[in-house]
Amino acid sequence: MSKIWHLRKQENGYVLTSGQTEYPCLIGKNGLIDAAEKREGDGATPKGCWPLRALLYRSDKIDRRQFPSKMSIPSRAIRTDDGWCDDANAPYYNQLVRLPFAGSHEKLWRGDGLYDVILPLGYNDAPPQAGKGSAIFLHCADAATKHTKGCLALRHRDLFTLLQQSDGSSYINI
Numbered sequence: 001m002s003k004i005w006h007l008r009k010q011e012n013g014y015v016l017t018s019g020q021t022e023y024p025c026l027i028g029k030n031g032l033i034d035a036a037e038k039r040e041g042d043g044a045t046p047k048g049c050w051p052l053r054a055l056l057y058r059s060d061k062i063d064r065r066q067f068p069s070k071m072s073i074p075s076r077a078i079r080t081d082d083g084w085c086d087d088a089n090a091p092y093y094n095q096l097v098r099l100p101f102a103g104s105h106e107k108l109w110r111g112d113g114l115y116d117v118i119l120p121l122g123y124n125d126a127p128p129q130a131g132k133g134s135a136i137f138l139h140c141a142d143a144a145t146k147h148t149k150g151c152l153a154l155r156h157r158d159l160f161t162l163l164q165q166s167d168g169s170s171y172i173n174i
Contacts (some may be wrong), residue, residue, distance in 0.1 A: 035124075
């Protein structure tokens with residue numbers, strides 16, 4: 001049975017809810033946008049009900065055994081040469097790529113901890129439509145983070161708590 005987490009606006013920001021529990025959640029710097037209006041680089045988070053597609057993590061910082069064994073989504077450690085293509089003209093748009101990569105991309109191996117755990121959401125990926133937005137992740141946030149570039153972000157401990165409740169067929173309703 002799928003688990004659906006809901007994003008909800010509160011007086012002082014957004015929360016991701018799971019049952020009765022609420023976790024402070026960051027969204028894109030330009031707020032929420034209808035998925036049909038989403039564009040690459042607009043800084044907005046697309047509305048919709050998006051499945052978790054994969055679990056990517058930094059194995060030098062996080063032990064795989066911290067994640068639930070029942071997760072049915074693909075998981076793997078992030079490599080130093082992993083990137084995500086955000087080049088709308090590239091054949092690998094909105095996909096994991098190996099660096100160096102000639103097109104525009106985002107490095108997944110980061111020093112700030114925000115990508116210690118990444119869950120790509122099933123937005124614009126089946127198949128990707130050029131320019132409709134890429135790299136919509138659920139990822140980590142820290143105390144200095146005020147917004148994302150269009151993703152969702154939770155504090156490390158909240159993200160791990162939610163993952164413990166997941167069976168891998170979870171969705172996020174934005």
